[in-house]
Amino acid sequence: MSVENTRNQKHPASALAAGTPAPKFTLPSTPDQKVSLEDFRGRPVILAFYPADWSPVCGDQMALYNEILPEFKRHNAELLGISVDGAWCHSAYRQHRNLHFSLLADFEPKGEVARQYGVYREGEGVSQRALFVLDGDGLVSWSYVSPIAVNPGADGILTALENLSAKGAQNGK
Amino acid sequence: MESRMVAKLSLPVSERDHMQGSPAASVTLVEYGDFECPHCGAAHLIVKKIQKMVGDQLRFVFRHFPLTQMHPHAERAAEAAEAAGAQGRFWQMHDLLFENQQTLSDRHLLLFAEALDLDTERFARELAEGVHQPRVREDFMSGVRSGVNGTPTFFINSIRHDGAFDLDPLLYAIERAVE
Numbered sequence: 001m002s003v004e005n006t007r008n009q010k011h012p013a014s015a016l017a018a019g020t021p022a023p024k025f026t027l028p029s030t031p032d033q034k035v036s037l038e039d040f041r042g043r044p045v046i047l048a049f050y051p052a053d054w055s056p057v058c059g060d061q062m063a064l065y066n067e068i069l070p071e072f073k074r075h076n077a078e079l080l081g082i083s084v085d086g087a088w089c090h091s092a093y094r095q096h097r098n099l100h101f102s103l104l105a106d107f108e109p110k111g112e113v114a115r116q117y118g119v120y121r122e123g124e125g126v127s128q129r130a131l132f133v134l135d136g137d138g139l140v141s142w143s144y145v146s147p148i149a150v151n152p153g154a155d156g157i158l159t160a161l162e163n164l165s166a167k168g169a170q171n172g173k
Numbered sequence: 174m175e176s177r178m179v180a181k182l183s184l185p186v187s188e189r190d191h192m193q194g195s196p197a198a199s200v201t202l203v204e205y206g207d208f209e210c211p212h213c214g215a216a217h218l219i220v221k222k223i224q225k226m227v228g229d230q231l232r233f234v235f236r237h238f239p240l241t242q243m244h245p246h247a248e249r250a251a252e253a254a255e256a257a258g259a260q261g262r263f264w265q266m267h268d269l270l271f272e273n274q275q276t277l278s279d280r281h282l283l284l285f286a287e288a289l290d291l292d293t294e295r296f297a298r299e300l301a302e303g304v305h306q307p308r309v310r311e312d313f314m315s316g317v318r319s320g321v322n323g324t325p326t327f328f329i330n331s332i333r334h335d336g337a338f339d340l341d342p343l344l345y346a347i348e349r350a351v352e
Contacts, residue, residue: 060322060323060324061322061323063240063242063243063323064240064321064322064323066242067240067241067242067313068317071314071317097242097243098242098243099242100242150322150335151322151323152322153180153317153320153321153322154317155180155183155317155318155319155320158317158318
């Protein structure tokens with residue numbers, strides 16, 4: 001995303017609610033690779049915003065999602081972790097924790113994607129601990145902001161994915 | 174945005190569970206734990222102390238939550254506890270595993286089975302065949318669906334304990350539940 005088209009944009013005051021179109025973005029997943037939300041059109045996407053790599057609570061949260069990845073895959077869902085840390089930091093963290101999903105660097109302009117989703121913490125300069133489940137059409141189907149010190153676990157995500165799958169089955173998708 | 178999630182035990186404590194203490198106890202403490210997790214090792218000693226202090230008022234249940242990507246021996250250790258459980262020695266193995274967290278290779282698991290006087294042939298066969306995998310998986314998924322968010326996670330009378338698991342805060346929460 002370019003700086004020009006985001007600077008003047010108004011940011012939502014709180015986390016985007018169900019039914020809202022998910023803002024598009026392209027962010028680095030490694031120092032030389034980028035991931036676009038558009039890449040996953042047609043499949044559910046889980047966005048897990050978290051404050052920072054290396055903090056103990058995050059470690060637990062990302063380790064937990066790493067463990068539950070097969071369950072997410074059963075719903076054909078893609079999990080993307082997002083924090084304001086840089087791509088090199090993410091690489092080291094990912095390797096250290098043996099994580100099997102992408103961590104995106106919301107680094108430049110700092111926290112811009114978190115702002116667009118209404119989950120940036122101005123004072124601290126990090127994102128909230130926030131979860132979004134997007135449907136295949138790119139609409140938010142569920143979102144949740146956890147108290148920053150509390151790992152939200154994965155139950156809410158799985159329930160949201162199950163609801164999506166049930167809806168898809170109803171619509172004959 | 175959904176405003177709150179109540180973290181409650183999704184799979185009620187029942188006959189399927191490994192339990193210590195009286196079924197008539199007024200408080201049930203459920204731990205989701207991983208035998209290779211150092212925090213669970215520390216919590217193990219704290220739970221022991223609390224069991225002594227609270228006595229009959231407390232029933233303790235242990236369920237498996239192996240973080241296999243972080244802890245390469247956690248899954249096998251969990252299955253070893255179940256294999257010992259199949260021979261009536263779950264808690265003895267549970268204690269041995271927590272007391273020997275640095276040595277949880279298959280060779281060590283077999284030594285523990287010997288030390289507990291188990292039928293080691295059966296024990297080794299059940300581990301090799303993954304007989305207890307489904308049970309460990311069931312524990313794990315019940316934890317996921319209950320809002321387990323790391324190890325150890327405790328539930329006091331089915332409600333997730335979000336405070337610290339040091340002796341004082343955990344004991345305080347349990348004593349409040351007794352009242």
